[in-house]
Amino acid sequence: MSISHYIKDIGRGKDGARHLSRAHAADLFGQLLDGAVTDLEVGAFCLAMRIKGETPTEMAGFLDATHQRLRTIPTHNGPTVVLPSYNGARKLPVLTPLLALLLSRQGLAVVVHGSATEDRRVSTQNVLLALELPELTAINSIASGEVQFAPTTLLCPGLARLLDVRRVVGLRNSAHSLVKLMNPCGGPAIVVGSYTHPEYAVAMTETQKLMHASALLLRGTEGEPVADPRRTPAMDAIHAGICTRVQEAQTGSLAQLPDLPALDAASTARWTQAVLGGQLPVPDPIAQQVAHIVRLSEKMRTTP
Secondary structure, X not given: OOOHHXXXXXXXXXXXXXXXXXXXXXXXXXXXXXXXXXXHHHHHHHHHHHHHOOOHHHHHHHHHHHHHHOOOEOEOOOOEEEEEOOOOEOOOOOOHHHHHHHHHHOOOEEEEEEOOOOOOOEOHHHHHHHOOOOOOOOOOOEOOOOEEEEEHHHHOHHHHHHHHXXXXXXXXXXXXXXXXXXXXXXXXXXXXXXXXXXXXXXXXXXXXXXXXXXXXXXXXXXXXXOOOOOOOOOEXXXXXXXXXXXXXXXXXXXXXXXXXXXXXXXXXXXXXXXXXXXXXXXXXXXXXXXXXXXXXXXXXXXXX
């Protein structure tokens, strides 16, 4: 098989490239995930889409192909939250594990999925391991109040291979955008997605609407799906095709900065345990994020 005819359409540059239909995008991405194309074609796709940019329709097609190939995590009838974690800590500690554990205390099942895409960052995976929550080695069902970390290689090896292209070419590709929208569960879940630029928020919102998903979107902390502990970001909830601003961004100067741990996994794990144990306060932006996710989960329970 070959994707050369698709590359011909998407590889005409920013202004000359043609957008793909959802079905064609699914066929193209499916061939990439299946390893049915050459390394040269993979590289051409990654660079062409990097220049052109994905439309919400194309991203929905990429998600269709991915969901067809995912080893999904079985869920019970209770609400489930998905936290994609692929960036880790560079300047601020990675607090995605704290968010996951606070949500589990609310009775929510929490699936964290990810892989280390940059060796120099501290990953959620490392912090969870320091908290004695190792990654899954096989797909297991998840119960209410439980946290699981599912490595991307377990969920979809082909997707993990696409993510690793970054280590060769040094640039993000469509897979890095896709994982922040993906639901790896066998049933409905709230996907907590993060963006770095406002235009990405628009594209992510439209994609999740096409996928009929429930999601909370916010400007992430260094690409992680957790609110910045220093200043509350804007947050949007998507449900039943409607996007609602549930949290306005905090403005003005900060009266006090929170006491945060060092970047390393062990320090972050100890600080997380202190917060969970009540010795340190939960940063207000993260507490607000938890409350919005809980309210969205309650809405999912009461509406089809």
